[in-house]
Amino acid sequence: DRDALLVVAGPSYRGYHKTVEAMVHKHDLQSHVRLPGMVQGARKRALLSRADVFVLPSYSENFGIVVL
Numbered sequence: 001d002r003d004a005l006l007v008v009a010g011p012s013y014r015g016y017h018k019t020v021e022a023m024v025h026k027h028d029l030q031s032h033v034r035l036p037g038m039v040q041g042a043r044k045r046a047l048l049s050r051a052d053v054f055v056l057p058s059y060s061e062n063f064g065i066v067v068l
Contacts, residue, residue: 005032007047009039 006029008020017035024033039047048054056066 005034007034007036007051009036009044009047011038 012018017037021035024030024035054066
Protein backbone atom coordinates (compact mmCIF):
# COMPACT_ATOMS: atom_id res chain seq x y z
CA ASP A 1 0.00 0.00 0.00
CA ARG A 2 1.54 3.29 -1.03
CA ASP A 3 -0.20 5.06 1.85
CA ALA A 4 1.37 2.82 4.49
CA LEU A 5 3.69 4.35 7.06
CA LEU A 6 6.15 2.31 9.12
CA VAL A 7 7.11 3.81 12.48
CA VAL A 8 10.14 2.19 14.11
CA ALA A 9 10.22 3.50 17.67
CA GLY A 10 12.42 2.64 20.61
CA PRO A 11 15.91 3.11 21.97
CA SER A 12 18.92 2.71 19.71
CA TYR A 13 20.23 -0.59 21.06
CA ARG A 14 23.97 -0.73 20.32
CA GLY A 15 23.59 2.07 17.77
CA TYR A 16 21.16 0.08 15.61
CA HIS A 17 19.20 3.25 14.78
CA LYS A 18 21.96 4.27 12.36
CA THR A 19 21.81 0.86 10.67
CA VAL A 20 18.06 1.11 10.17
CA GLU A 21 18.37 4.70 8.97
CA ALA A 22 20.96 3.61 6.38
CA MET A 23 18.63 0.86 5.12
CA VAL A 24 15.77 3.34 4.78
CA HIS A 25 17.96 5.67 2.71
CA LYS A 26 19.44 2.85 0.64
CA HIS A 27 15.98 1.75 -0.45
CA ASP A 28 14.62 5.32 -0.78
CA LEU A 29 11.88 4.78 1.80
CA GLN A 30 12.14 8.12 3.62
CA SER A 31 8.54 9.04 2.73
CA HIS A 32 7.21 5.74 4.15
CA VAL A 33 9.31 5.27 7.31
CA ARG A 34 9.64 7.32 10.50
CA LEU A 35 12.33 6.69 13.11
CA PRO A 36 11.34 8.78 16.15
CA GLY A 37 13.61 7.00 18.63
CA MET A 38 12.34 6.41 22.16
CA VAL A 39 8.67 7.36 22.54
CA GLN A 40 6.90 7.58 25.91
CA GLY A 41 3.77 8.88 27.58
CA ALA A 42 1.00 10.54 25.59
CA ARG A 43 2.96 10.42 22.34
CA LYS A 44 3.43 6.66 22.70
CA ARG A 45 -0.26 6.12 23.45
CA ALA A 46 -1.20 8.23 20.42
CA LEU A 47 1.05 6.19 18.12
CA LEU A 48 -0.27 2.88 19.44
CA SER A 49 -3.92 3.97 19.19
CA ARG A 50 -3.46 4.89 15.51
CA ALA A 51 -1.57 1.73 14.54
CA ASP A 52 -3.15 -0.99 12.41
CA VAL A 53 -0.31 -3.40 13.25
CA PHE A 54 2.04 -3.62 16.23
CA VAL A 55 5.24 -5.69 16.21
CA LEU A 56 7.47 -6.26 19.24
CA PRO A 57 10.68 -8.00 18.23
CA SER A 58 12.55 -9.32 21.24
CA TYR A 59 15.51 -11.62 21.79
CA SER A 60 14.99 -11.84 25.53
CA GLU A 61 11.25 -11.99 26.20
CA ASN A 62 9.24 -15.11 25.49
CA PHE A 63 6.04 -13.26 26.44
CA GLY A 64 6.30 -9.50 26.13
CA ILE A 65 4.70 -7.54 28.97
CA VAL A 66 3.23 -5.31 26.28
CA VAL A 67 0.74 -8.07 25.45
CA LEU A 68 -0.90 -7.58 28.84
